[in-house]
Amino acid sequence: MLPNYDDLGPIQSKEKSTCIETNRALRFLKFQRSSCTLLIILNSKMPNPxxxxxxxxxxxxxxxxxxxxxxxxxxxxxxxxxxxxxxxxxxxxxxxxxxxxxxxxxxxxxxxxxxxxxxxxxxxxxxxxxxxxxxxxxxxxxxxxxxxxxxxxxxxxxxxxxxxxxxxxxxxxxxxxxxxxxxxxxxxxxxxxxxxxxxxxxxxxxxxxxxxxxxxxxxxxxxxxxxxxxx
Incomplete structure (x- = not known):
């Protein structure tokens, strides 16, 4: 029996939505990591010349x-x-x-x-x-x-x-x-x-x-x- 593609539509949209949210979360975490690294660099004590x-x-x-x-x-x-x-x-x-x-x-x-x-x-x-x-x-x-x-x-x-x-x-x-x-x-x-x-x-x-x-x-x-x- 052939699958009902109309039924698969909502499932595909949900997966796509989940994927988008996951990517957003990863980008946010990456930004946070970069920001933390920058703050560490700025706040670290550099040796004197x-x-x-x-x-x-x-x-x-x-x-x-x-x-x-x-x-x-x-x-x-x-x-x-x-x-x-x-x-x-x-x-x-x-x-x-x-x-x-x-x-x-x-x-x-x-x-x-x-x-x-x-x-x-x-x-x-x-x-x-x-x-x-x-x-x-x-x-x-x-x-x-x-x-x-x-x-x-x-x-x-x-x-x-x-x-x-x-x-x-x-x-x-x-x-x-x-x-x-x-x-x-x-x-x-x-x-x-x-x-x-x-x-x-x-x-x-x-x-x-x-x-x-x-x-x-x-x-x-x-x-x-x-x-x-x-x-």
Whole structure:
């Protein structure tokens, strides 16, 4: 006996409807899975970038605290990526204290103006928030007095003139625990930490111990290049 196709019609429509609903459910689950994956990526803690300092006395690597002081870190990264630091010299080194670097006038290691310069005014991207930040008043950035990281041995800290919002491109590498420089301490000096050496600290110490004249190395110590990875 031949089947009654009129009777099969409703059955086929029901199966088709079930199939459509199943596909919709699968697509919804797939969307939810994608959304969850995206949220996990956005909310996950990304590792901080790492800067490599290639000096004539060796290589130093440091974690840059983009997660803690994003304006200060982004300013440094922007300068490094544009080649600002390449070819400059350490202009002030003091044993059991620190090594200072980052003045554009130090391209000539014997320049009397080494230690007095900074970057040009302009804008740079805050790599954490996406906001546009500014260098002003001679290449200075806003003091970022947020993270209570002390000026411990191996930390990178912003140099300034002693006045508020006067940091720009210059910074120093601590070779002692200079807690009197902490912005959150009782002293007048306010130098926020924005990174810490993760390898090559021995090179940093050796730099601080070279013979000097008025704190300037007698034999120039050149920064061949500064590169940043992980951003």
């Amino acid at each position: 790492v800067a490599t300092f290639n000096t004539t006395m060796g290589v130093i690597k440091a974690e840059i605290y983009l997660d803690r002081v994003p304006i200060t870190a982004s300013n440094f990264i922007d300068l490094a990526k544009t080649g600002f630091y390449n070819g400059l010299h350490f202009h002030r080194v003091i044993p059991d204290f620190m090594n200072q670097f980052g003045c554009p006038n130090s391209k000539d290691p014997n320049s009397r103006s080494a230690g007095t310069g900074g970057p040009k005014d302009g804008e740079f991207l805050n790599l954490k928030t996406g906001a546009t930040e500014k260098r002003f008043g001679g290449g200075n950035i806003k003091d970022e007095l947020i993270s209570k990281d002390s000026n411990e041995p191996g930390t990178l800290s912003m140099a300034n003139t002693g006045q508020p919002n006067s940091g720009g491109s210059q910074f120093f590498m601590n070779v002692a625990h200079n807690d009197f420089l902490d912005w959150f301490g009782p002293g007048e000096s306010k130098h926020p930490v924005f990174g810490k050496i993760i390898s090559g600290y021995d090179t940093c110490v050796k730099i601080s111990q070279v013979p000097t004249r008025n704190d300037n190395p007698r034999t120039p110590i050149k920064m061949e290049s500064v590169t940043v990875e992980g951003i």
